[in-house]
Amino acid sequence: MAWSNIIGQSRIISSLRHAAADGRVAHGYCFWGTAGAGKDAVALELAKMMNCLVPRRDKDGLLEACDECKSCHQADKFEHPNIRFIFSLPAGKSAPADRDESPLFRLSDDQIKIIREQMELKASDHYHDIDIPNAAQIKIASIRDIKKNVTMSAVQSGMRVVIISEADQMTDEAANAFLKTLEEPHSNITLILTTSRREQLPQTILSRCQQLYFPVLPDDEIAAALVARRGVALEDARLMAAFGQGSYSRACDFLNEDMRRSRHDIIDALRAALKRSEYRSALLHHVETLSGEKDRTRMEIMLALLLLWLRDAYEMSVAGAAAVITNVDQRQSIERFAAAFPDAPFGDMAIAVEEAAEAVRRNVDRRLILLTVLLRCRYMLPQGNR
Ligand SMILES: [Zn+2]
Incomplete structure (x- = not known):
């Protein structure tokens, strides 16, 4: 009706x-x-x-x-x-x-x-x-x-x-x-x-x-709509709804994406950038691979996923076990990540990622954007962390 x-x-x-x-x-x-x-x-x-x-x-x-x-x-x-x-x-x-x-x-x-x-x-x-x-x-x-x-x-x-x-x-x-x-x-x-x-x-x-x-729409309403209208499995729908952040159409952006793969790829690149030493060649390799995609959608999605990961890491560093996070299926992983960088300014890093997403929308060279944002994240870490 x-x-x-x-x-x-x-x-x-x-x-x-x-x-x-x-x-x-x-x-x-x-x-x-x-x-x-x-x-x-x-x-x-x-x-x-x-x-x-x-x-x-x-x-x-x-x-x-x-x-x-x-x-x-x-x-x-x-x-x-x-x-x-x-x-x-x-x-x-x-x-x-x-x-x-x-x-x-x-x-x-x-x-x-x-x-x-x-x-x-x-x-x-x-x-x-x-x-x-x-x-x-x-x-x-x-x-x-x-x-x-x-x-x-x-x-x-x-x-x-x-x-x-x-x-x-x-x-x-x-x-x-x-x-x-x-x-x-x-x-x-x-x-x-x-x-x-x-x-x-x-x-x-x-x-x-x-x-x-x-x-904004509640996550459970977005998830239910994805199941009913787009035939998405409930578990995936919950994850997409969380990424949609109150927007059904934003959640739908993730329909054709293998989000778990994209998240894995971008977090791997971040980990490479934050390695204590000998990070350069691995980082460049990640950046080359990830920025080679033809359309900019995947880059936008990866930056959105990176942003949510950093927000979760921030939540985890502040609230510990009581943290309410978006990447619910990665709780332990985020816990370990937050613990590995105890003094990291996750909030500032998230801002750098938001600026990178804005640059993608302005059609700035994607390889440069990715390299810049990952290096900025690295340099924001206190010396003892890296
Ligand atoms: Zn009628």
């Missing part, structure tokens, strides 16, 4: 369903909070419910989409005329001469193909994180499209809903155009912004939206 497609977030769902039942759905919403907590999924489900031809009511009179009518099917496939879903697109070959032209107009066939594939993935899983190379801006052409839509009446019965995903990526020009749309009263339309960087949105926009905070 429809709302059960959403992982957790029962408080938010309840408040939206009550608003719908009482005819109090807001003109503008800002769904904010960590990425992968279900902001887009809830927005899409709300849009579907508001347009369902035969919505169901529970005993409290709260609505739910039927998931079976023509409108629900259209909504699920992003083909509903009342529902718009807007997201970042790559810049075209040149600046548009006509600002009213379609935002897709200047893109190459390959780019359009990727966009189509990403939309299909998003349609089949509303938690899918749309990933289009060089797409970093929501352009004014996308927002102008809404304005044209807003002035037309709803094509089908129901309510028009415009969702702007990762709305902080609107250009200044787009944000200004959006603000105008938000300020003009239109009946029968709801504008929903979703963002994991609310602070980047102009106050003028935020103040005109009802803001709903999406808290």
Whole structure:
């Protein structure tokens, strides 16, 4: 059933369903909070419910989409005329001469193909994180499209809903155009912004939206979702959920990865870097092997795993046997690791790893990043430790 497609977030769902039942759905919403907590999924489900031809009511009179009518099917496939879903697109070959032209107009066939594939993935899983190379801006052409839509009446019965995903990526020009749309009263339309960087949105926009905070998801809800939706074995699902850190889509990043192998590889490299003497050739060997991967995903995952390992080591060094750690299956190993480096500044080392992850996202040479971060970890150790 429809709302059960959403992982957790029962408080938010309840408040939206009550608003719908009482005819109090807001003109503008800002769904904010960590990425992968279900902001887009809830927005899409709300849009579907508001347009369902035969919505169901529970005993409290709260609505739910039927998931079976023509409108629900259209909504699920992003083909509903009342529902718009807007997201970042790559810049075209040149600046548009006509600002009213379609935002897709200047893109190459390959780019359009990727966009189509990403939309299909998003349609089949509303938690899918749309990933289009060089797409970093929501352009004014996308927002102008809404304005044209807003002035037309709803094509089908129901309510028009415009969702702007990762709305902080609107250009200044787009944000200004959006603000105008938000300020003009239109009946029968709801504008929903979703963002994991609310602070980047102009106050003028935020103040005109009802803001709903999406808290991080509990590990057990993420693990249960991975088992039910992706067929992951429970033990693996628990580990992936822990690595997801409250984000279902982040946990899903680990689906195609052999996490245990990646963790083993990166921790081995760290151990090589922290060896007392004769560490150079072993360290270089690890760095060469690990940075040779074609895509950057594995490097990002390895750094995430390294970060969690160092956090666990810090926990262990502070709380000892009472430590609550992420790498639950490696408890003894982490205990030994923390004991081997009694004065290590694990917190500072974790910061160095976070900086390295940021450099990967900026496309800095991965071999250099890995070598630098491992050497920084080494030099942070007090002399007696190394
Ligand atoms: Zn329906």
